[in-house]
Amino acid sequence: MPKTKTRIQKKNEATILAAGLEVFSQYGFRGSTLDMIAEVAGLSKPNLLYYFPSKDAIYKTLLAQLLENWMEPVYAIDAAGDPVAEILKYAKLKLKMSQDFPRESRLFTNEIIQGAPQIGEVLHGELRRAIADLAVVVDGWVAAGRVRPVDPYHLVFSIWSLTQHYADFDVQVRAVMGGTDPMIGAEQHLEDMLRQLLSV
Amino acid sequence: MPKTKTRIQKKNEATILAAGLEVFSQYGFRGSTLDMIAEVAGLSKPNLLYYFPSKDAIYKTLLAQLLENWMEPVYAIDAAGDPVAEILKYAKLKLKMSQDFPRESRLFTNEIIQGAPQIGEVLHGELRRAIADLAVVVDGWVAAGRVRPVDPYHLVFSIWSLTQHYADFDVQVRAVMGGTDPMIGAEQHLEDMLRQLLSV
C-alpha cells in the first residue's frame, strides 16, 4: 500500500520534482542529466534514485502534473456565458499561468518540440476531444452572431502561442524590451487583440 | 586563405549542416550528439570533425545563418508604405518561413529556451535596435491615426508567437486538428486577426 509517506519522503520528492522541472524545462529530457538535477536538488544521485526509479520517472511525473493543470481551464469555459468574456477569462488565466509557472510552460514546449514522445497520446486523445468540444461552442457563438466569424482552432492557437511566448521566449522578450517589464502591457494587449478579433 | 573549397568540401559541409539542423532543432544543443548528426549525415564521426572543428562550431554556424535570414524581413518593413499592408507583408512572410523552414524555427526556440547562451548578445544588440526602430515607425502610424493604438512590442510578439507556433508546436497543432491541414486556415486567420487589431 503506497499510503504512508514520511515527511522526509514528501519533502524530498517535492524537492526532486522542483529540481527536475528546473533542469528539464531548460535542457529537455535528453539534454538533462541526473547529476544536474541532483545538484540543483542538493541531493546525491543515488539518493535521487531512492525516491524515483529512473530519470524517466521524474520526467513523466512532471508532465502528468502539468497536463492536469492545463486541461482544467479548458473545461471551465462556459458555453452559456458571455462569449467574449469566456474567451478572455481563459486567455487571461493562461497568461497568468505563463507568468507564474514559466518553467512548466518551457517543459511542455520542450516535450512538443521533441515530437511529444511521452504525451503524444494525450494530445491525440483528451486534448483533441476537449478542443473539438470547444470548437462546437465557438461555432455556435459564431452562428448565433454573438462573435465575429472566426476559426475556433486558430483562435485557440492564437491564445496558446501568445501566452506561452512570454514564458518560453522570456529572455528574448526582455532583451528586446530593454528595461521595461513585458508583463505590464501583455494583458492589455491580449485583451485588446481578442476583443477586436471577436466583438461583433 | 580560406578561398578554395573543393566540391566535396562544399557538398559535405552542406550535408553536415543539414544533418545538424535536423538533430539540433529537435533535441537542442545539449541533447544532440555528434553520433546522431553523423548518422543523419551518412558520414563517420571523425569525418564530421574533419570539416568542422567541434560540435559547437556546427551549432554556431547554423545559428549565424538563421539570424541573418530572420533579421532581413524586419528591415524590409517600409515606414512610407501602407501600415496594415506592411505589417501583413511581414507577418505573412514569417508564416511562410515557419512553414518552409520549421527546423530553423525549432532550432531558434531551443536556443532561446536554454537561455540564448550563443545569441544573447545579438538579441540585446542588433535585434533590440531593429525592433526599437520598428516601434518608432508603428508609434508614428498610431500618432497619425493610420492604425489603431497598439503597443508595437506586443504587436511584434503576437506575430512572432503565432507564426512560430505552427512550426514549433506542429505535432500538437496536427494532433488537435486531426486530419485537417493547419496551414489552410492559418494565413487567413493571421490576416483577419491583424486587420481587426490594426485597422482604424
Add this chain to the structure above:
DNA sequence: GTTATATTTGACCAACTGGTCAAACGAACG
C-alpha cells in the same frame, strides 16, 4: 603514372552518463 594533396576511417581516450549495491547512518519505538 607519379607525386602531392584532400578525404576517410578504425582504434583509441578521458570524461560523463544512467543506474546498482552493499554498507553506513539516522530516527523512532518499544
Add this chain to the structure above:
DNA sequence: CGTTCGTTTGACCAGTTGGTCAAATATAAC
C-alpha cells in the same frame, strides 16, 4: 538501550560522449 526500518552515500559498472591521431585511401596536378 537495542532493534527496526527509513535514509544516505561511496564505490562501482557498462555504455555513451566529444574529440584525437596515425594510417589508409581517394582525388587532382603534373
